[in-house]
Amino acid sequence: MNITIRQLRALLAVAQEGSIANASEKLFLTRPAVSQTLQELERQFGRKLFHRVSNRLILNSEGKQILPYIDELIQRINQLENFFSGEFENYKNIKIGATKTIGNYLLPGILRQFHLDHGAGYPTLFIGSTGDLCARLQTTELDVAIMEKDVQDVTLIKRPWLSDEMIVIAPADSTLGADGQLDIADLDKQLWIAREPGSGSREQFDFHIGRRLKHPRIAMEINATEGIINSVINGIGLAFVSHAAVTQAVAQGLVRALPMRERFHREFCIATYSEKYVGTELQGLLDYLEEYKNKQDAA
Structure with a gap:
């Protein structure tokens, strides 16, 4: 058996990209070249390494077993290639x-x-x-x-x-919380801008806020925190966001962090x-x- 570095790189690229086409672009090779290289490697191993589903190539059980070894070999080869490289070349392959x-x-x-x-x-x-x-x-x-x-x-x-603190923000001219700290119940019937279902931030909202409101009202769903913050700035509603994401907007007076009685962390x-x-x-x-x-x- 004479396994080459080119064969290992081809298998790793196909495993990561899921197709010959995408792997060929990643490796700067033609599709036939990647396909032939992969076939040669499978012949040397004497077994198939991928399930072929439509245009997708998905590692089978045997392919999954050898993937960590191939990944290790390629990492070590990359380290060797960069051993005498210039400053700041280390860590670039991570x-x-x-x-x-x-x-x-x-x-x-x-x-x-x-x-x-x-x-x-x-x-x-x-x-x-x-x-x-x-x-x-x-x-x-x-x-x-x-x-x-x-x-x-x-x-x-x-x-x-x-640990990341989550806070409730409101438009800058909102009077919510002007008289003191707020409970979740004080936010009932307010309009909310939320992340899309399935996102980590949406799960945090549903757990800490949404399930505890009698009348949760989602005005908008946006898949980017920047869009949510700008929607609050424009007065659409409240939002439940990471403190790290909104520090600058709060400091500039574009939004208000509401004084909640509870603290929320993830x-x-x-x-x-x-x-x-x-x-x-x-x-x-x-x-x-x-x-x-x-x-x-x-x-």
């Missing part, structure tokens, strides 16, 4: 995923500081839904993801990370696939994220 609040408002600053502290290159950052992140972790398309802690997936190793976690090979660079990033958590806890 692929980190995050849900929208984390990816848009927390991680950019953290990765910038990581760059300054360690002379590190910037990882690739992918922002997506919790379900999308979990799927990409399992195909090794992502090395690590940061998401809501309550995600249910037995294939993941989850490490507790930061927990984030750092997730990796249970079969994932954790190399030196990925471990370095994980350690830095843990150090950042400890500093925030001590502050």
Whole structure:
């Protein structure tokens, strides 16, 4: 058996992209070249590694078993190729995923500081839904993801990370809460702008707010926090958002943070696939994220 690096890269790309067409674009090869390379590898193994469903290629059980080994080999090859590379080339092959609040408002600053502290290159950052992140972790398309802690997936190793405060915001001219702290019942019959069903932020709204209102009224559903904040600025209604996402708008007086009697928090976690090979660079990033958590806890 004479397995080549090109064959391993082809299998990994097809596993991550789900099709020959997408893998060929990722590898800068023609479709026939990727298809032939994959067929050669399957012949050497003496077995099929993918289920072929319409135009999709999905790893079968045997393909899933060898994927972590191939991922490890490619990581080590990348490290070898970058061994004598210039400054800031390290860490650039790491692929980190995050849900929208984390990816848009927390991680950019953290990765910038990581760059300054360690002379590190910037990882690739992918922002997506919790379900999308979990799927990409399992195909090794992502090395690590940061998401809501309550995600249910037995294939993941989850490490507790930061706590995020959720607050209720209102248009700047709203008089709600002018006389003191508010209870959930005081917000009954108010109009709300909410994230789309299935998102982590929507689940937080439904759990902490929606289920406790007698007359929940969702005026709009928007799949981006920025759109929700701007809708509140324009007077459409209230919203339940991450404090980190709305700090600037509150400071500028564009919206008001309502004085709620209760405090609302959600927990984030750092997730990796249970079969994932954790190399030196990925471990370095994980350690830095843990150090950042400890500093925030001590502050």
